[in-house]
Each structure stands twice: as structure tokens, then as C-alpha cells.
Amino acid sequence: MKMLVAYFSNTGNTEKLAEAIHEELVRRGHAVEVEKIRPAIAYSWLREVARDFPRYPSITLSLFSNAWKRHHVRTYNQVEEDIQALKYPDISEFDRICVGGPKWAQMSYPVARYLQTIRGIRGKKIGAFCTFGGPPLAVFEIELIFEPMRTLIERMGAQMVAQVCVSSAYHAAGLMPLFRMASRMRFKRPVTDFMLASEYGKNGVLNFCDEIEK
Ligand SMILES: Cc1cc2nc3c(=O)[nH]c(=O)nc-3n(C[C@H](O)[C@H](O)[C@H](O)COP(=O)(O)O)c2cc1C
Numbered sequence: 001m002k003m004l005v006a007y008f009s010n011t012g013n014t015e016k017l018a019e020a021i022h023e024e025l026v027r028r029g030h031a032v033e034v035e036k037i038r039p040a041i042a043y044s045w046l047r048e049v050a051r052d053f054p055r056y057p058s059i060t061l062s063l064f065s066n067a068w069k070r071h072h073v074r075t076y077n078q079v080e081e082d083i084q085a086l087k088y089p090d091i092s093e094f095d096r097i098c099v100g101g102p103k104w105a106q107m108s109y110p111v112a113r114y115l116q117t118i119r120g121i122r123g124k125k126i127g128a129f130c131t132f133g134g135p136p137l138a139v140f141e142i143e144l145i146f147e148p149m150r151t152l153i154e155r156m157g158a159q160m161v162a163q164v165c166v167s168s169a170y171h172a173a174g175l176m177p178l179f180r181m182a183s184r185m186r187f188k189r190p191v192t193d194f195m196l197a198s199e200y201g202k203n204g205v206l207n208f209c210d211e212i213e214k
Contacts, residue, residue: 001095001213004088006035008101008110010042013131013168017196017205021098021129021164024209033088037101039110040082045172051079052105059105063140073147081109083117092120096212097158100129102168103145107152115152122157127212129164133171134179135191136200141165162211164204167194 005022009015018034025032055076062069091097101111115121128149132141142165150160169176169191176191183191194200 001030002093003030003032003096003098003212004035004091004094005032005098005100006037006088006114007099007129008037008039008083008108008114010045010102010108011170011172013170014100014102014129017129017131017164017166018098018100020196020201020205021100021127021208024205025098025212028209028213030213033094035086035088037086037110037114038084040084043081048104048109049173051109056105059140059144062144069139069143073144073151076106076148078107078112078148078152079104079109080113080116083110083113086114086118089117090119091124094124096125096127097121098127098129098162098208098212099149100131103130103132103141103165106144106148111149112152115149115156121153124158125161125212126153126158127162127164127208128153128160129208131166131168131196133168133176135167135183135187135189135194136165137182137186161214162208164208166196166198166201166204167191169195 007018058072062072101108130145146163153160
């Protein structure tokens with residue numbers, strides 16, 4: 001199949017995941033092109049956080065109430081960011097698209113813009129991937145990025161058929177001590193057990209490729 005791996009990566013972690021997916025798909029005999037999503041202007045992490053900061057209390061409440069989480073995801077105003085011209089602005093020629101980026105509270109802003117910029121997305125099968133600093137907490141990490149991504153992808157007339165997320169064990173704002181503690185408390189394992197090079201990460205990539213191939 002002809003596939004596209006499109007990703008945004010600010011500090012290189014999601015790029016490694018994109019490369020792993022790319023390699024595995026090529027190993028399976030697919031023709032894979034790569035689109036690196038580049039923001040028009042590279043801002044500091046502080047500015048990026050600040051743009052979304054007013055919504056952080058709502059995200060925190062989502063951890064304690066499912067009803068609130070549903071309300072939050074439904075009403076969340078996704079921040080977007082201008083991106084540079086794309087190599088493949090029209091993705092009609094591809095059978096499958098893999099789209100990824102870091103978790104920035106929810107979708108990273110350039111990825112949100114990318115999904116609404118590309119042409120030919122209607123009817124496509126999309127695989128979503130991401131990295132985040134913390135361990136794979138079901139609500140705070142996984143749902144809060146993949147649910148809005150699924151909603152946006154469906155709104156654009158496409159279908160999300162695969163997902164994979166791994167921890168980078170890196171947070172530009174220095175939140176790793178908190179995430180390390182959360183990993184020990186929730187999983188009784190270090191956050192490094194959920195990185196790309198771990199069994200969790202390797203199996204995640206293989207399962208993702210199985211799903212996107214279907
Ligand atoms: C604005 C911003 C928000 C972030 N939000 C989260 C978050 O909600 N959860 C998390 O675990 N990590 C969060 N991170 C950390 C990144 O998701 C993590 O470092 C990611 O692996 C970076 O990917 P990259 O190296 O491809 O840019 C955030 C980072 C930034 C800059």
C-alpha cells in the first residue's frame with residue numbers, strides 16, 4: 001500500500017516514534033512517504049503552555065469525573081498554530097495516513113492545523129500516534145489526546161483505525177518528577193518502561209502497523 005507518515009516534533013521524541021513506524025511499514029513492503037509538519041514560527045514551550053493554560057483546570061477536573069471529561073472533550077477549544085507549506089498538501093494518492101505529534105495537554109497545535117489543512121482526507125483510514133512525558137495514564141494521557149483527535153478526524157470525514165502512544169520521559173517544563181511519581185503509584189513501574197525502546201513501545205508500534213494495514 002501507499003502510505004504517508006506525517007508528524008510534528010518539537011524536541012525530537014515524536015520524530016523517533018515516526019521513524020520506528022516508518023521503518024516497520026517499509027519492512028512490511030509498503031511504499032511510505034514522510035511529511036514533517038513544521039510550525040510557521042517556532043515558539044518557546046512557555047508560550048505554547050500559556051496559550052492553553054486557562055483550560056488546564058478543566059483538564060484536572062476531568063481526572064475526577066467522567067461526566068466532566070465528556071463535557072470537556074466535547075467543548076474544548078483546540079488551540080491551533082500556523083504551519084509551513086506542506087510537501088503533500090493533497091493526500092488523495094495515499095491508501096493510509098499516519099499522523100502524530102506530542103501531547104500538548106491535548107493535540108499539539110500544529111497537528112490540529114495540519115488535519116484541517118490537508119485536502120483529500122475524506123474517506124481515508126488514519127492511524128494516530130503520539131508521545132508524552134508521563135506514563136500511559138488512561139484518561140489524562142491517552143484519552144485526552146486520542147479522543148479529540150478521533151473527533152477531529154471524523155469531522156473531516158475520515159476514520160481513525162489505529163493508535164499508539166509512548167512516553168518520552170521528557171517534559172520541557174520540568175514536570176518529570178511528578179510523572180515519575182504517577183508512574184510508580186499507578187503502574188508500580190518506572191516511566192522508562194513505557195518508552196519507545198521498551199517492550200510496551202515495541203509492541204505498540206507492531207500493533208499499530210497491524211491495525212493500519214487492515
Ligand atoms: C505545551 C506543552 C504541553 C504538554 N503537555 C503534556 C501533557 O499534557 N502530558 C504529558 O505527559 N506531557 C506533556 N508535554 C510534554 C510532551 O508531550 C513530551 O515532552 C513529548 O514527548 C515531546 O515531543 P517532541 O519531542 O516530539 O516535541 C507537554 C509539552 C508542552 C511543550
